[in-house]
Amino acid sequence: MKEKLYIIKIGGNLIDDEALLNEFLEQFSEITEKKILVHGGGKLATTLADKLGVEQKMINGRRITDKETLDIVAMVYAGRINKNIVAKLQQKKCKAIGFSGADANLIKAKKREHAEIDFGFVGDIEKKSVNKKLISKLIKLKLVPVFSAITHDKKGNLFNTNADTIASVIAQALSAKYEVELLYCFDKEGVLEDVENPKSVIKNISEEEFSVLKEAGKLHKGILPKLENALGAVKNKVSKVFLIKETELKNHIQNHHAGTEICL
Ligand SMILES: Nc1ncnc2c1ncn2[C@@H]1O[C@H](COP(=O)(O)OP(=O)(O)O)[C@@H](O)[C@H]1O
Numbered sequence: 001m002k003e004k005l006y007i008i009k010i011g012g013n014l015i016d017d018e019a020l021l022n023e024f025l026e027q028f029s030e031i032t033e034k035k036i037l038v039h040g041g042g043k044l045a046t047t048l049a050d051k052l053g054v055e056q057k058m059i060n061g062r063r064i065t066d067k068e069t070l071d072i073v074a075m076v077y078a079g080r081i082n083k084n085i086v087a088k089l090q091q092k093k094c095k096a097i098g099f100s101g102a103d104a105n106l107i108k109a110k111k112r113e114h115a116e117i118d119f120g121f122v123g124d125i126e127k128k129s130v131n132k133k134l135i136s137k138l139i140k141l142k143l144v145p146v147f148s149a150i151t152h153d154k155k156g157n158l159f160n161t162n163a164d165t166i167a168s169v170i171a172q173a174l175s176a177k178y179e180v181e182l183l184y185c186f187d188k189e190g191v192l193e194d195v196e197n198p199k200s201v202i203k204n205i206s207e208e209e210f211s212v213l214k215e216a217g218k219l220h221k222g223i224l225p226k227l228e229n230a231l232g233a234v235k236n237k238v239s240k241v242f243l244i245k246e247t248e249l250k251n252h253i254q255n256h257h258a259g260t261e262i263c264l
């Protein structure tokens with residue numbers, strides 16, 4: 001039987017709230033199985049860009065990343081947020097080690113090509129972009145890798161890559177060796193039938209149901225790339241994929257499955 005591995009993704013809302021982040025990292029530290037943390041931080045990058053007067057534009061959940069914006073996101077994701085999370089995890093006796101995709105060539109990306117839109121320094125990744133051997137070795141050493149949303153092309157360029165995609169692709173790559181459970185932790189109870197009603201959690205979503213919800217206009221903004229990445233994971237042999245509320249991590253792990261499960 002394959003060994004269990006949790007791959008857990010957190011985003012901007014949580015990272016911006018110190019008390020909530022602390023509570024989350026406490027719950028994360030208590031997980032006894034092997035684990036990896038992936039973080040975004042889009043909200044903080046936008047705040048800093050606004051302060052610096054660098055206009056930001058998102059298309060299909062992806063940030064148009066010109067050179068100035070790349071400098072900002074590299075500082076914010078691979079620097080400020082990644083190192084802060086690692087320090088907080090060390091405080092909680094979790095042997096965290098923080099990475100960008102450039103470190104030890106862990107995640108190699110290709111510049112996003114699009115016929116009409118120039119996304120700038122945005123990197124696309126796939127299963128084979130991930131250095132799964134080295135990640136497995138780190139995990140074996142009982143280290144807990146913490147990934148930021150920065151990748152590279154091995155030609156000296158850094159790229160900005162959606163953190164939901166990084167979590168999905170790492171999960172896909174490691175599923176050959178581990179029984180991976182991928183958890184997208186965010187600020188809602190799960191995928192909601194009515195985004196204003198926290199009680200309207202949809203328990204299971206397949207590709208077909210995703211299309212129906214999308215057509216019905218029930219999914220907006222960040223939830224779309226999150227669900228696309230979650231579906232990409234189940235289609236590529238990731239054992240379990242859930243979207244859960246950040247504060248429900250411990251509860252979920254203790255077998256009280258929370259939120260929305262993504263199914264084939
Ligand atoms: N049907 C829906 N169910 C849940 N969230 C939704 C839905 N439609 C839109 N959303 C929005 O998607 C957001 C999550 O995406 P995002 O903000 O990108 O998260 P993160 O930064 O954690 O990756 C929620 O906060 C919510 O506002």
Ligand SMILES: CC(=O)N[C@@H](CCC(=O)OP(=O)(O)O)C(=O)O
Nearest residue numbers: 011012040041042062063162163
């Ligand atoms: C290319 C691209 O869009 N990258 C994302 C990476 C950060 C991210 O994904 O942050 P959240 O998980 O907090 O949304 C961005 O710059 O917003």
